[in-house]
Amino acid sequence: MVITGDDVDTVLSLKQRLHTEFQMKDLGPLRYFLGLEVAYSRRGYLVSQQKYLSDIFRRADITDLRTASTPIELHHRLSSSDGEPLPDPTRYRALVGALVYLTITRPDIAYVVRVLIQFVSAPRSTHYAALLRVLRYLRGTISRSLLFSATSSLELRAYCDVDWAGDASDRRSTTGFCIFFGDSLISWKSKKQSTVAFSTTEAEYGAMSSTAKEVLWL
Structure with missing residues (x-):
């Protein structure tokens, strides 16, 4: 279990309550969880899966x-x-x-x-x-990580693109988008559109629509 929050007292209180109800051990600051590696620096948080990727190579x-x-x-x-x-x-x-x-x-x-x-x-x-x-x-590229900056702005930015009729079997387009919170990449997706677009304009509108929905959900 990962417990996080900006209120240190509340986090400590929750851990104490859990400790009275269950057998548990506090492993300290998050370093490794379900294949995710987390490192800290003044720049922010680095999240990677290098060990998990090494295991894939072995398999x-x-x-x-x-x-x-x-x-x-x-x-x-x-x-x-x-x-x-x-x-x-x-x-x-x-x-x-x-x-x-x-x-x-x-x-x-x-x-x-x-x-x-x-x-x-x-x-x-x-x-x-x-x-x-x-x-x-x-x-x-095994050493690549995601950086969640400690000093970035609070601006939300989204980018999207579409591969019109890129699938030769069903002629459907593929939408790709990424969303940044300041300098930090927080959401991304590559997904085939549910319907066939009859023009690049229609495909692009579909891509923008799905991206806007994701932004609103965030």
């Missing part, structure tokens, strides 16, 4: 130590019919599932992970090759 059992500069090739499209079916899709499914949790601190792979998820029911060789590229990219 993948990949001897290839090459790295990639991007998680997916530019304009690369994956199809459900390309390549040969994997004889055993278990590893593909396990690794993609692990990468889903990694997107908690790695927004840079949110798009490609969403693409790979689409093929977990019947993965093929081309999908596994794309997955290996993501792992090579992560190997070269």
